[in-house]
Amino acid sequence: MTPTPQSSPKMRLRQGRLYASGLCAAATMAKMPSALTVLNHEVVNCARCPRLVAYREQVGREKRRAYRDHEYWARPVPGFGDPHARVLVLGLAPGAHGSNRTGRPFTGDASGKFMYPILYKVGFASQPNADHRDDGLKLLDCYITAAVRCAPPDNKPLPSELANCAPFLDRELAILKNLKVVVALGKIGFDAYLNYLKRNSVIQNRAGYAFAHAASYSMPNGVVLLASYHPSNQNTATGKLTAPMFEQVFREAKKIAAGK
Numbered sequence: 001m002t003p004t005p006q007s008s009p010k011m012r013l014r015q016g017r018l019y020a021s022g023l024c025a026a027a028t029m030a031k032m033p034s035a036l037t038v039l040n041h042e043v044v045n046c047a048r049c050p051r052l053v054a055y056r057e058q059v060g061r062e063k064r065r066a067y068r069d070h071e072y073w074a075r076p077v078p079g080f081g082d083p084h085a086r087v088l089v090l091g092l093a094p095g096a097h098g099s100n101r102t103g104r105p106f107t108g109d110a111s112g113k114f115m116y117p118i119l120y121k122v123g124f125a126s127q128p129n130a131d132h133r134d135d136g137l138k139l140l141d142c143y144i145t146a147a148v149r150c151a152p153p154d155n156k157p158l159p160s161e162l163a164n165c166a167p168f169l170d171r172e173l174a175i176l177k178n179l180k181v182v183v184a185l186g187k188i189g190f191d192a193y194l195n196y197l198k199r200n201s202v203i204q205n206r207a208g209y210a211f212a213h214a215a216s217y218s219m220p221n222g223v224v225l226l227a228s229y230h231p232s233n234q235n236t237a238t239g240k241l242t243a244p245m246f247e248q249v250f251r252e253a254k255k256i257a258a259g260k
């Protein structure tokens with residue numbers, strides 16, 4: 001029987017090659033790092049701010065007495081969570097002995113001890129505790145990042161350091177395509193998101209967007225910006241921010257993300 005063109009040895013060979021090259025492409029794609037992985041790799045190797053590089057490393061060398069046996073991360077802290085998240089938590093910066101020690105946002109400090117049980121209660125975290133990078137914590141429909149990714153002295157980044165770090169936030173926000181809500185923790189996180197919108201010509205200026213706990217703004221890009229006091233020890237120990245106040249913000253975020 002004369003072979004049909006589709007089953008000729010030559011064609012089968014070509015189909016085999018095509019199939020094989022398709023497999024290769026699939027395998028290559030499977031091995032390709034995601035855009036977030038590439039970004040986070042750049043973040044952890046960044047040394048753009050000399051003052052912050054010196055400080056994060058000094059803290060890592062000198063250590064707090066309680067952590068003297070710990071190997072500090074002492075590098076920029078990358079974002080963490082679900083790449084398909086609809087809710088972004090935008091904080092200020094790593095804590096000197098928290099994420100600057102553990103390498104993961106809000107992990108191993110008082111702010112995280114306050115925040116993660118609430119994220120867990122509302123359904124954004126798989127467990128209430130965040131002790132170290134390998135503790136199994138997963139964020140659900142939630143991603144956490146910061147305006148500045150290196151621990152600053154006195155938790156106060158300079159305007160130039162915020163500006164240096166802003167391109168990382170821009171890239172992160174471009175990758176997190178499903179975002180519907182940004183929960184800004186503190187005024188610096190709040191302003192960081194407004195500045196991002198300004199850089200991208202979504203808003204002309206920050207006038208009309210005042211920071212207040214539980215303030216909510218529907219932004220022209222379709223994202224709702226929710227403001228919260230930062231869960232710093234200073235705010236939570238003094239009762240300026242209580243657990244019910246914080247929980248309410250995340251319940252609101254969940255409702256908005258679900259389109260309710």
Ligand code: SF4
Pocket residue numbers: 043046047048049052053076148149150161164165
């Ligand atoms: S704060 Fe940001 S820009 Fe500055 S060194 Fe750290 S990662 Fe780099």
